Amino acid sequence: MFEKIRYQLTVAYISVLTVILTIFTLSVRYTFARSLNQQLNVRLEDLAKAAAFNMDKEDGELEVDDDETLVGAEQTIEWFDLEGELLFLQGKYDLEFPLDLEQSLQNYNLPVPLRSFTRPVKNLEDQGEIIGYVRVSESLTELQNTLRRLDYGLGSGVASALLLSTIGGIWLTRKAMQPIESSFERLRQFTADASHELRSPLMAIKTNADVALKYPQGIRETDVEKFESISSASNQMTRLTENLLLLARTDKVSQIEQKPINLSSLLADLMQLYQSQAEEKNLLWQADIAQDLYLLGDEGLLRQVFSNLLQNALHYTNAGDSVTLSASRTSSKLLIKVEDTGIGIAPEHLDRIFERFWRVDKSRSYQTGKSGLGLAITREIVRQHNGEITVSSQLGVGSCFTVSFSV
Ligand code: ADP
Numbered sequence: 001m002f003e004k005i006r007y008q009l010t011v012a013y014i015s016v017l018t019v020i021l022t023i024f025t026l027s028v029r030y031t032f033a034r035s036l037n038q039q040l041n042v043r044l045e046d047l048a049k050a051a052a053f054n055m056d057k058e059d060g061e062l063e064v065d066d067d068e069t070l071v072g073a074e075q076t077i078e079w080f081d082l083e084g085e086l087l088f089l090q091g092k093y094d095l096e097f098p099l100d101l102e103q104s105l106q107n108y109n110l111p112v113p114l115r116s117f118t119r120p121v122k123n124l125e126d127q128g129e130i131i132g133y134v135r136v137s138e139s140l141t142e143l144q145n146t147l148r149r150l151d152y153g154l155g156s157g158v159a160s161a162l163l164l165s166t167i168g169g170i171w172l173t174r175k176a177m178q179p180i181e182s183s184f185e186r187l188r189q190f191t192a193d194a195s196h197e198l199r200s201p202l203m204a205i206k207t208n209a210d211v212a213l214k215y216p217q218g219i220r221e222t223d224v225e226k227f228e229s230i231s232s233a234s235n236q237m238t239r240l241t242e243n244l245l246l247l248a249r250t251d252k253v254s255q256i257e258q259k260p261i262n263l264s265s266l267l268a269d270l271m272q273l274y275q276s277q278a279e280e281k282n283l284l285w286q287a288d289i290a291q292d293l294y295l296l297g298d299e300g301l302l303r304q305v306f307s308n309l310l311q312n313a314l315h316y317t318n319a320g321d322s323v324t325l326s327a328s329r330t331s332s333k334l335l336i337k338v339e340d341t342g343i344g345i346a347p348e349h350l351d352r353i354f355e356r357f358w359r360v361d362k363s364r365s366y367q368t369g370k371s372g373l374g375l376a377i378t379r380e381i382v383r384q385h386n387g388e389i390t391v392s393s394q395l396g397v398g399s400c401f402t403v404s405f406s407v
Pocket of ligand 1: 308312342344358360361373374375399
């Protein structure tokens with residue numbers, strides 16, 4: 001049981017951490033990429049501004065100053081006239097793309113990825129007149145390499161952080177669960193000891209009450225009813241202590257006995273055992289059990305599982321109802337169904353019926369001898385046999401409990 005809680009806690013912790021780290025990584029990546037792009041854009045704008053000064057119009061002729069110091073190693077500057085005709089080019093990339101005046105910033109995917117910035121060039125003397133255009137470009141290779149290095153760095157950082165956190169998380173949940181596990185173990189031991197110690201005095205009360213009832217002439221007539229109550233209450237308490245002892249036993253994290261059990265004959269036996277009670281109640285008591293269904297497990301505990309289900313089916317049905325037990329094998333599972341056409345369970349109660357001491361009808365548990373522990377015990381035992389129990393039910397129509405074991 002604690003293994004599962006530990007596992008769920010660790011998974012929850014790692015999931016939360018993964019989400020936080022992913023958000024953090026994406027924000028760092030986004031901010032860094034944005035800043036690099038902005039720096040590149042500013043660089044291109046500054047270069048274009050400087051390059052615009054190298055173009056002038058003299059006597060109606062456009063002239064470009066061949067100043068090689070402006071252009072960087074990964075950059076290109078192109079000057080165009082008003083018709084978009086290339087006048088002069090500096091730098092190592094020949095874009096061969098026509099001027100696009102619609103968008104000042106453009107990315108090109110030549111053999112080398114480039115970003116370009118285009119701006120108009122105004123006459124140096126008459127600042128209003130546009131005399132041509134300048135387009136500056138810079139290779140994006142360096143920017144992309146920096147982002148790739150950042151991705152690798154962030155990726156490996158996140159992976160190592162997750163790995164270390166997983167190890168840390170497993171250790172932490174183990175540490176955090178230790179006190180809970182030991183107090184649960186103490187509680188379990190207390191329940192087991194108390195139930196065990198209560199058995200003998202209960203047996204003494206019951207025996208004495210039964211003996212007194214056997215010879216009623218020795219007691220006053222008005223006391224007979226009281227002795228009957230004592231006997232019935234001690235019966236109920238004996239069943240309760242036995243159930244508590246059984247639960248304490250199934251709660252113990254220990255390996256159950258692993259003997260091959262012939263489930264077919266165990267189920268047929270139980271059907272036989274409760275046959276007379278079913279007839280008394282006028283139920284249709286039927287079985288459809290496949291031959292030679294074998295399972296590794298503890299016979300006593302498995303008997304308890306199906307007794308609980310059959311006793312419930314007997315209890316929560318009325319005269320004329322039917323109870324059917326079927327057992328079959330699929331390729332990977334043994335399926336056992338206990339189906340009845342009894343009172344059924346309301347949908348809002350279905351989730352709770354496997355809880356300890358939970359009963360739909362909370363009154364009259366004393367008279368009926370039902371304590372609400374049967375299904376809790378059943379589920380624990382099934383779990384210990386690596387099985388699963390599910391229920392489907394409809395109020396007033398009936399219930400079907402399905403137990404499946406992997407084989
Ligand atoms: P109880 O001792 O009360 O039978 P269980 O743990 O066996 O305790 O069952 C819990 C509750 O589930 C019962 O109180 C009952 O309301 C409901 N229940 C169990 N089996 C059936 C069934 N076959 N039909 C209708 N209700 C059922």
